[in-house]
Each structure stands twice: as structure tokens, then as C-alpha cells.
Amino acid sequence: MKLSDSSQALVLHFGEMGSRWGFNRTVGQILALLTIHPEPLNADHLAEALHVSRGNVSMGLKELQAWRLIERQHQPGDRKEYFTPSGSIWDMARIVFEERRKRELDPTLSLLRQQLLSASEDSGADYTQAKMQEIYDLLEQLNTFANSLHDMEPERLKKLMSMGAGVSKVLNFGSKKKSSPSSAS
Amino acid sequence: MKLSDSSQALVLHFGEMGSRWGFNRTVGQILALLTIHPEPLNADHLAEALHVSRGNVSMGLKELQAWRLIERQHQPGDRKEYFTPSGSIWDMARIVFEERRKRELDPTLSLLRQQLLSASEDSGADYTQAKMQEIYDLLEQLNTFANSLHDMEPERLKKLMSMGAGVSKVLNFGSKKKSSPSSAS
DNA sequence: TAGAATTTTCAGAAATTTCTGAAGCTTTAG
DNA sequence: CTAAAGCTTCAGAAATTTCTGAAAATTCTA
Numbered sequence: 001m002k003l004s005d006s007s008q009a010l011v012l013h014f015g016e017m018g019s020r021w022g023f024n025r026t027v028g029q030i031l032a033l034l035t036i037h038p039e040p041l042n043a044d045h046l047a048e049a050l051h052v053s054r055g056n057v058s059m060g061l062k063e064l065q066a067w068r069l070i071e072r073q074h075q076p077g078d079r080k081e082y083f084t085p086s087g088s089i090w091d092m093a094r095i096v097f098e099e100r101r102k103r104e105l106d107p108t109l110s111l112l113r114q115q116l117l118s119a120s121e122d123s124g125a126d127y128t129q130a131k132m133q134e135i136y137d138l139l140e141q142l143n144t145f146a147n148s149l150h151d152m153e154p155e156r157l158k159k160l161m162s163m164g165a166g167v168s169k170v171l172n173f174g175s176k177k178k179s180s181p182s183s184a185s
Numbered sequence: 186m187k188l189s190d191s192s193q194a195l196v197l198h199f200g201e202m203g204s205r206w207g208f209n210r211t212v213g214q215i216l217a218l219l220t221i222h223p224e225p226l227n228a229d230h231l232a233e234a235l236h237v238s239r240g241n242v243s244m245g246l247k248e249l250q251a252w253r254l255i256e257r258q259h260q261p262g263d264r265k266e267y268f269t270p271s272g273s274i275w276d277m278a279r280i281v282f283e284e285r286r287k288r289e290l291d292p293t294l295s296l297l298r299q300q301l302l303s304a305s306e307d308s309g310a311d312y313t314q315a316k317m318q319e320i321y322d323l324l325e326q327l328n329t330f331a332n333s334l335h336d337m338e339p340e341r342l343k344k345l346m347s348m349g350a351g352v353s354k355v356l357n358f359g360s361k362k363k364s365s366p367s368s369a370s
Numbered sequence: 371t372a373g374a375a376t377t378t379t380c381a382g383a384a385a386t387t388t389c390t391g392a393a394g395c396t397t398t399a400g
Numbered sequence: 401c402t403a404a405a406g407c408t409t410c411a412g413a414a415a416t417t418t419c420t421g422a423a424a425a426t427t428c429t430a
Contacts, residue, residue, distance in 0.1 A: 038312035053420045089319045127223035134274045145346040161330040238390045
């Protein structure tokens with residue numbers, strides 16, 4: 001398990017970025033290596049290539065399986081477990097995106113909802129209540145948007161993303177003068 | 186500086202979420218408190234309300250100013266520095282979003298660009314090169330999309346977000362029947 | 371079923387991040 | 401200019417996260 005300079009660099013980089021993307025160094029490195037390696041790898045390969053302990057690899061693989069980012073395979077005539085990414089790069093991005101939405105928005109939405117419901121009791125603290133409502137509204141909108149991206153079929157999503165700033169133009173069609181009376185439901 | 190139960194809960198929560206949003210506990214708490222408090226606060230207020238040291242508050246304020254999330258003010262007849270959020274909740278969200286795009290996408294794009302350019306030298310490692318290209322393409326598309334969101338005027342952005350899944354419908358206009366035969370580029 | 375191969379677990383070690391508090395710096399009033 | 405008020409810095413302490421490695425558990429072969 002010797003990595004090319006280029007692969008080595010990518011793997012190390014994914015380790016560093018890991019924490020920003022929601023996992024730890026080893027998990028980032030394992031994911032990177034499995035992704036760019038043509039063949040499935042087993043835990044010993046990974047431990048050797050990444051210079052980390054066997055136990056650490058085991059924990060990392062467990063976490064990546066929990067995220068559904070990788071899956072187990074078996075090679076005929078080998079008792080060891082081998083791993084590969086469970087989908088395309090695109091699939092991975094969706095999974096990470098969704099997981100992060102859950103971790104970064106849901107808990108706060110849930111807290112704010114609670115706070116705002118039980119607010120009627122407190123009479124004062126007007127300003128604070130209003131701000132909390134503002135934060136809630138914003139996060140809920142973000143959340144809805146994130147969900148709608150997540151639910152889109154890949155093709156449509158790709159199209160939307162590649163339109164980039166062009167989306168802005170298309171949106172003018174939707175608005176025109178005629179504001180649909182449906183509004184807030 | 187006594188906080189209501191509700192404010193207290195929100196501040197603590199923002200402290201916990203802080204690390205997921207890109208800053209540490211104290212920074213999260215300071216931001217939350219300044220946001221929901223009707224009046225500007227000074228460093229002593231913050232240290233007392235959050236039960237953290239004066240030095241920690243100073244560092245937190247410095248960081249929030251670097252992010253341009255808060256700004257200094259002076260109260261007439263008081264030598265202390267007071268702080269308030271520097272914009273609306275919406276403005277804050279945009280700043281945090283943009284800062285995270287920079288931290289989470291730019292470094293990887295930059296590394297991959299470099300790797301892919303200097304790839305001609307290495308002859309082998311075909312699969313790996315192809316995967317790196319895939320990752321690069323995806324991240325660049327994400328990046329472009331994020332930028333176009335960031336550059337949109339708030340009104341248009343709000344409209345886009347509130348359309349949610351509806352965006353999908355609007356996009357059909359752009360595709361019609363004419364399926365471009367380009368496929369994988 | 372025995373036992374060898376492989377994987378998982380988890381207590382404590384190592385590394386990293388965050389926080390404190392006192393020293394020192396800057397600003398302002400007098 | 402002096403001194404008090406206020407702010408910042410940063411070395412080391414505390415807290416948190418990550419990693420190791422040996423023991424325990426599981427799986428497979430014969």
C-alpha cells in the first residue's frame with residue numbers, strides 16, 4: 001500500500017478538512033482513500049497506508065458505514081472485509097449535505113419552536129421574542145430550501161446548480177405582477 | 186445582567202452549536218446574547234452573563250469583529266466599548282454562509298486544481314485522476330452555486346428559498362423536450 | 371467444538387482546542 | 401504628565417477530542 005505523491009496529498013488534505021465537514025481526521029482520510037483507490041481495501045490496508053492503529057480504522061469504518069458512505073464487500077477466498085464507497089461522488093455529497101442539515105439546523109429549530117410556543121406566558125422580553133422569531137423564520141426557510149434540494153432528482157439538481165446566477169433571471173418569470181394568493185399556508 | 190430562562194437556554198444552545206457553525210462556544214454565546222438583547226452590551230456585561238473570563242470575552246469579540254458580525258459603539262459618558270450585531274439576522278446568515286464556503290470549499294478546490302494540472306507528468310493512476318476530476322467538478326459546481334446565492338440581492342434570495350420545491354417546476358421551462366445529447370463532458 | 375483469523379471495544383494516553391487570569395499595553399481624564 | 405480605567409495578550413491550565421493497543425468478542429474453518 002504505497003500511495004503516489006498526489007494521492008498522499010489528497011488523503012492528507014481530506015484528513016485536515018474532515019473536521020470542517022463533520023468528521024475526524026481518520027474518517028476523512030479513509031473516505032478519501034477508498035474514493036480514489038480503484039480497488040476495495042481492507043482494514044489492514046487502510047491502517048498501513050494511513051499510519052494509524054487498527055482500532056482507529058475500525059472505528060472510522062463503523063462511522064462511515066453509519067453515514068452510509070461506504071459499504072462492505074467480500075473478496076472470494078479472503079476472509080477479510082473489504083470496503084468501497086457506496087455510491088458516486090455526487091451521492092456522497094448529498095449524504096454529507098443532508099447529514100449536516102440535520103445536525104446544524106434541526107436542533108436549533110426544535111429549541112426555538114419550543115421557546116416560541118411557551119412564550120405567551122412570559123409577558124415582557126418583547127424584543128427578545130421578536131428576534132427569536134426572526135431567527136426561527138430564517139432557519140426554517142433555509143431548512144425548507146435544503147430539503148427541497150435534497151429531494152430533487154440529481155439531474156434537476158445539477159441543472160439548477162449549473163444555472164448559477166441564471167436562476168435569478170428565471171425567477172423573474174415566477175413573480176411577474178400576479179402574486180399568487182396562496183401565500184403562507 | 187440576569188437572563189430570562191428563555192434567553193439563557195438560547196444562549197447556551199448557541200454555545201453548543203457554535204462548533205458546528207464554525208466558531209467556539211464562547212463566540213457562539215456572545216453572538217446569541219448580543220443578538221437577542223435590546224441594548225448594546227460591554228465586555229463586562231458579557232463576561233458576567235456568560236460566566237467566562239474577561240480575556241475570553243475579549244478574544245471572542247475580536248473574532249466576531251473579524252467576521253464583521255458585530256460592531257463597536259460608544260455610549261455617551263461611558264468609556265467602555267459597547268457591542269451590537271452589525272446587521273440583520275439575514276445579514277448574519279449570509280456572512281456565516283460565505284465564510285464557511287471559503288473555509289470548506291476553497292482550500293480543496295485549490296489543492297485539486299493543482300493536482301490536476303500537474304497530472305500530465307504521472308502517466309499511470311488513471312482511475313485516481315478521474316476520481317479527482319469528478320470531485321473537482323462537483324465542488325466547483327457547488328462553489329459557483331454558493332457564490333451565485335451569495336451575490337443575489339436579499340429579496341430575490343428570499344424568493345428563491347421560499348419557492349422551495351417549486352423551483353423544480355420553474356426549471357422545467359429551461360429544459361423543455363430538447364434533451365442535450367452532450368451527456369458526460 | 372477447538373482454535374485460528376479477524377473485527378470490535380474501550381480505558382487510558384496523546385493531541386488539540388478552549389479558557390483563565392495576571393501582566394502589560396492603550397486610552398483618556400484631570 | 402500621571403494615574404486610573406479599560407482592553408489585549410499569551411503562557412499555561414482545563415476541557416475536549418482523537419487515537420492506541422491490548423483484551424474481548426465474533427466469525428469462520430476443519
